[in-house]
Amino acid sequence: MPAEIEFQQPASLNHRQNKFCFGKSLRLLCAADFKPVFDNAPLRASHQNFLILARFNQLSHARLGLVMAKKHLKHAVERNRFKRLVRENFRLQQQAFSGVDMVFLSRNGLEQLSNSDFTQQLNQQWQRIFKKMRHHRLTSQAQTSPANNTKAKEVNANVKTADL
Template sequence: MNQLSDSRTALPLTFSKSLRLLEATDFQKIFDDAPFRASHQHFLILSRSNQLNIGRLGLVIAKKHLRLAVERNRFKRLIRESFRTRQHAFAGLDVIVLSRKGLENLTNAEFSQQLDQQWQRIFKKARQHRLRSQPQPQGE
């Protein structure tokens, strides 16, 4: 019985519609001004702060880079799953992941490892930005 009550208090790790960037204007804000970037040979992550308590994810997986729909869907699934399991770390951030040429050559494990490394770079940059933008205590 105790285990049941513990699972109810845990925050759910779903990927609901509220966690997705859906509006073109939201995408454009990030494309116009993305202070947090993490670049990899096969993909690019752009991010900026939002005024929400949640993180939101947008995907731009181009047919130009991944010809087969099954490949595009595979990478979208991997990105969404990675975001979903770390969604609390993305609080206050809007993130877009863009594909680049050669992405299809990565295995799921290789891609997941590289994506994790790039997420960490984004988190670090966002954390540093928050620390710099906090008001400094005034000395006497």
């Protein structure tokens, strides 16, 4: 008796349904995508061996760009290893970074890190970016909200009159 054969959906359908995928829409691909991040990156997380620049975008999802210089990582094997590690780590955390473009830049000494050490350091830097992102959104929201500004002025006026 032949075994039951399970038919899977085509990969293209799985790709659209999976919220943890890393398709082309989640990548910075051309110079025009990278330029705004390099020119104006209000969010930065620096580590001895790498740098992450981030900037808010007008999209509902996060995008990632990778810059692995031959100057810092001599062998293609090393460059590819770190690209895979960054992409995988970003893929798992992309929901937290919606609306942000990020660029990962390598620095000297990156090849010295083991995969686990690198992942740990990268997670710490993602957390720093996330905190700065949250802080930046809260402060910009408070500054742009007219209701908050009028309430703050009323409170300040009440405090000044109470002091007299």
